[in-house]
Amino acid sequence: MLDSKPLLIVREFPALARAELQTLQVNLGYLCNLSCTHCHVNAGPKRTELMDRATIELVLDVLKIRNVKTLDLTGGAPEMNPHFRYLVTEARKLGVEVIDRCNLTILLEAGYEDLAQFLADEGVNVAASLPCYTQDNVDKQRGKGVYDASIEGLLKLNKLGYGMAGSGLSLDLVYNPGGPFLPPAQAALQADYKVRLREDWAIEFNELHTITNMPISRFGSMLMSKGQFNEYMQLLIDNFQPQNLATVMCRTTVSVDYLGNLYDCDFNQMLAMPIQQGAQPRQLQDLLGTDLQGEAIVVAGHCFGCTAGQGSSCGGAL
Secondary structure (H helix, E strand, O other), X not given: OOOOHHHHOOOOOOOOEOOXXXXXXXXXXXXXXXXXXXXXXXXXXXXXXXXXXXXXXXXXXXXXXXXXXXXXXXXOOHHHOOOHHHHHHHHHHOOOEEEEEEOOHHHHOOOOOOHHHHHHHHOOEEEEEOOOOOHHHHHHHHOOOHHHXXXXXXXXXXXXXXXXXXXXXXXXXXXXXXXXXXXXXXXXHHHXXXXXXXXXXXXXXXXXXXXXXXXOHHHHHHHHHOOOHHHHHHHHHHOEOHHHHHOOHHHOEEEEOOOXXXXXXXXXXXXXXXXXXXXEEXXXXXXHOOOOOOOEOOOOHHHHHHHEOOOOEOOEOO
């Protein structure tokens, strides 16, 4: 796979500093039942990296001591970590909001048939990847049969109350572009999703989050192999909006990899650009003594992806 990092670290980006820590985004490992073309972590069925129980206990200590409001669980398929349910249950006992970044198809896999019920019982917010409301686009981006499985997963969640008015169970969908272009306006696309999914499948959801594809990992390699990397980078730079700097997620979020190393975001995690103290990478245990407020954020060319156009974060447009 081609490495886009050398092309990104030479590009200048405005300086940023961390604000108060509000969200701990924890990557539970790179094991996944899918291998999507847009995946910036190169997750897949053959990956073996998984967070161990000791590190998960440390995550819980940080949540408690730092009074973190939100635990954002990602992967891979985070649910495939054998300690996923323990972490969710203990975090909810602390009153922490938990987000599960779910690919929907995992809800149908053997051994995970009761996963949707578990998420509902614990009041977990589900952020589900659905890069389009049409079958052709989804299957092209995520693999044959993924669209049908995703629809079945959404229906399963709806049946439990997810996305339904008054249920208290939040179901948000996540859109990634199918190629080297910016996402369309989030509000307009959300309206289209709601109409199509309701008319075609009687599916309901709360919000649509549009996320810009980052020119890193699997997507970055694809751009380089097709000779589209520089063109895509210029698109991001040309659409840079300075006002988005105030609300980029890296200011209030710390990303944790499966080994407990700290990053300003999961994109930096995939680029091996950790938060450092001097020459030493920061570790999860460092958060027991500080929330890193005021420290400089590690930036490079890919940061234009979060600040282009309407902006982009794990919570959608800025």
